[in-house]
Amino acid sequence: MGIFSRLSWFFKHRWKQYSFGVLALLLVAACNVVPPRIVGVVVDAVSKKTLTIKFLMMNLGLLLLVAIMGYFLRFLWQKMIFGSSYVLERDLRNRLFHHFMKMDTTFYQKWRTGDLMAHATNDIDAVREVAGPGVLTLADSLITGLSMIFAMGMFVDWKLTLYAILPLLLLAIMANVLGNKIHDAFMKSQAAFSSINNKTQESVVGIKVLKALGQEKQDEADFDKYVSKNIKANKKSYRLDAMFDPLTSIIMGISYVITIILGGLAVIHSQITIGELVSFITYMAELTWPMFAIGSLFNILERGSASYDRITELLGEKSSLVTPRHEVKTTPNGPLDFEMKKFHYPDDKAIALNNVSFVLKEGQTMGIVGPTGGGKSTIISLLMRDFDHYNGQITVGDHDIRDFKLDDYLDTIGYVPQTNFLFSTNIRDNIRFANIDATKEQVKAAAHVADLDNDIDDMPEGYDTQVGQLGVSLSGGQKQRLSIARAVLSDPELLILDDSLSAVDSKTERNIEERIAENRSNGTTIIAASRLSSVEHADQILVVDHGTIIEHGTHQELLGNKGWYYDTFNLQAKNAELEGRLNSHG
Amino acid sequence: MDKKEQETINDIHALSRKQQRNILKRLFGFAWAFKKQFVTAIIFAIGLSVINIILPRLLQYYMDNYLVHQDTGIQIIVGFAIVYFIGTIIKAIVQFIQNFAFSMGAERTLERIRSQLFRKLHTLGMDYFDKTPAGSIVSRVTNDTKTLYDFWTLFLMILVAAFSMISAFIAMMSVNVTLAVATALFVIALYLLIWLYQRLSSKIYQRLREYLSQINTKLNESLMGISIIQQFGQQKRMISEFEHKNNQYFNQRNKMINVNSFLLYPTITLMFTLSEVISLGGFGLESTHTIVAAGVIYAFISYQQNFFNPLSNVMNYMSYFQDGMVAGYRIMKLFDNQTTSPVQNEDSAQKIEVGKIEFRHVTFGYVPNEPILKDISFTVNPGQTVALVGHTGSGKSSIINVLLRFYEFGEGQILIDDHDIRDYSTQELRQKLGLVIQEPYLFYGNIANNIRMYDDSITDAQVEQAAKFVDADEFIERLPDAYHAKVIERGSSFSTGQRQLISFARTIVRNPKVLILDEATANIDPQTEQSITRGLSKMRDDRTTIAIAHRLSTVQDADQILVLSHGRIAERGTHSELLKAGGLYSELYELQSMD
């Protein structure tokens, strides 16, 4: 029952519909009383031989009227109550989506895609059942149940009624004991469903790896493990589920036993007539249905409440991003001052950045290089405000970046991530992702900067070519260049390229570098790269390893350092030199 | 995207009879394996109906035979109560068995379909996965199958209903034949009603399922692309697009409610009352010229009630049935999908011994009539290293896609060890050709699992060795749990280069005869790259290697370099030959050494 009060915000919101629905249910119950009465009147007339055609037709007409009224009333409550329940489904799903859009990297490292999807479908469905069939069952069984109990007391005997319905208190105990158990069981069932979702999601997204390894069979076997776990979890809830009806039967049985004994004695002692006992038992039979309905009600409620718990847990997650204490209204501009004493990823003890600081003036270009896993992307993700908690400060024009409104701040940055993600739409909309109203010319210009315009013109459908999960896939380099085009479209003050030229050939790389330089003469640029060639011309170069800056300077200065940069440069030069020798031999 | 999705919605037709029969037949095929559970449930359901008839009769008997006598002793009353209670206990047990057996039958059936559907996925070719969004596939395997849980209940309801309807009909016949037949005629009305319902609701439910799948797709994509959405400040737009989809779904739900509440459950009470009107009218008219006993009318009407009552349940479950049919239809469509992986001769015992690869005039396109690879011919001799270079989008990865049989090629022939590639079993191909893909993908789990994948014959020592080989040992061993360090979805707590190394190690540990590298070191620093290349060249003599790289320094000592341009091999030769020729390759090379 607790779930009803937890959903009360919704019932309050839709109180009109629910009141109408329940009113219609009450009227239906009233309508149900009429036909037996009419039958009684007609039959009485038949046995008294007073029946006239007119009287018969009038009564039949009334019966017909009631039938049609009942029909529309039933339609009405279905529409009101079930209709509202789908409003709940829609609103909850929208709310979850809103929430997902607000959550930060930490959240997404904790929750898995399949799991989040299960919440937005499977769990919401279970909660919806509470607001639809749940409310209906409750109202309906209360109306019928109470009116029957009333009839039993009113027309037969209050004392007998009291004794007979006493065992129904056991229902409360049953609901409590079984309810808690089934709540747990449903929690596990829903979690098992989430796991299946997770598993399927990963196999589908990673299909190429599985195919390349030829491990389809093994993956199927693994999937079957999840299926077995799911069966096991569901078996438990179905077992508990299947116990509601029998227990209700037994409780009803006890009521009957009491009626048989006490009612029997009452008849023998002439306290009530046998005819009254017959009516009493008939009413009790009418109670059976509401009682079973209560069983299935608990089932719906517990399932819904388990799912609602899961959803609330999700909605309760907070983004750890800082909301500005004193929000800066101006748009960010000015030099970037990065001072990081210490940063570690949430839930990870290892220090990811240690004493990393640099100043980047407007219009300058900075390169970040260093060994794999050195911390290049970490620096960038702090700039992108993926994480807000660190010991240090990042300022743009004297304002802490955490004091800007997140959207205002991010708007000034064009970012090309190290791994590409394209949306399932056409190339045009992917390029103008940041500004869906961008003109054709703007899109073309961006594609040109990314040296993608020729590729697009070669495609039969040009900018209308569908990419992403629907339609053709692009080559690795094409995807990368599309990401670049997307980032440069809005001509951002700061452009961040995270190893974004790793999948293009040197000619294309050269083209892109030139065009970026040409187009963004005032813009600030940060380039992280695994190849030194990409950063050689930068105004300053950071070499990061193990989360600290091991070298810092211009290309020439770094060469003079004789450190990692120098070694790596030589390695590349040696290859070239070796080449030269081969050439002269040949 | 919206256009294509809208087309799918517009394309929906009501399921034809033939289609419905076909779906039913196949769904029953799946359920057949669990006939034990279902038959148990049916038997116990019928048993339950019998008990439900007996218990009230028992009470009747008690009242008629004992309570009328004032001298009935307390022992008899209590004794009778005990008998009744035992009956109740038996009823409870029967109820439990019926419920549980039925639930498990339905559950196991749907899980079986789920598992078979997943198997089907693995037989589909890459083109299917290229064109179908992940969210919609997941929705098919998990949500659509789940809908089938309630599907079977209708059949149980029909069985139980038929049982009580027949007995009620016999009882009615014994009272009044004409009126009994008239009542039975309502079955025809019912049949028409169901037919109408099927026609109207089939489309609605299909749209519903499709919208739900689109919601899932949208959700899935938004979750996978969340960082881009946030970094580009597009949350609002995504929300409004999502809400739009969600609203379309909601509107469809409203249509569903209209149809369901007009045509399903409320119609039964209507029919019952109509039949009451008829029988009351009939008896009433009869009573004007002959004598009709009141008891007869009561009895007849209560039989009528027994006749119609179970139909309410049937009608209630009609909607679940329809939903299930539609889900079944979507599931069967996936089962019937013909975009299967290229066919291999699976029975072949042919083994790849030396690793010689030959392409002969191979033509290939992802879309028919749009060739991406044109007339590709080359030979890689055993132990040789061949490098594929060329502009981005020139077709390098496509050659590999064809060689690994991810896609079926058109004209031409591919030979491995001088046998047609189709003459090898898939397993043999997968075992001997090892690929490091351009975009590494890590699975949820830990590092060791990601290297070993499902091959448990790979020892810990081998895993570590492979990691060492790609220079990943250093960073892995620094992690608190080393090789057992947790890998989250898509490996996103590792740097891109680290992911690439792990994915590289995954291939190395299998020690393939032919090693295929698609930009395998693109995100890796030059020193690590150098060390890997050195490691590889040490053992290159017993291994054929095909490598794609943009960094020409990594491929310059290849035995042969193929330069691709617009899907054709534009130049071929060794590094020095190509430089001398002064074509595309030398142009690319010049650019790089200028850096």
Ligand SMILES: Nc1ncnc2c1ncn2[C@@H]1O[C@H](COP(=O)(O)OP(=O)(O)OP(=O)(O)O)[C@@H](O)[C@H]1O
């Ligand atoms: N799955 C696919 N479906 C349809 N077209 C595709 C698919 N994959 C690639 N293409 C197209 O085929 C062409 C060749 O792509 P391919 O991936 O072979 O290029 P590539 O030489 O590997 O380029 P890169 O160096 O950028 O990785 C491109 O124009 C690309 O758009």
Ligand SMILES: Nc1ncnc2c1ncn2[C@@H]1O[C@H](COP(=O)(O)OP(=O)(O)OP(=O)(O)O)[C@@H](O)[C@H]1O
């Ligand atoms: N979300 C995370 N949680 C925990 N650790 C992380 C996370 N992201 C990265 N790391 C760790 O932080 C270190 C630095 O990673 P980062 O991505 O910054 O490297 P990188 O220099 O960009 O490397 P690459 O050249 O491979 O892209 C790595 O050891 C990595 O495993």
Ligand SMILES: [Mg+2]
């Ligand atoms: Mg990185």
Ligand SMILES: [Mg+2]
């Ligand atoms: Mg490629």
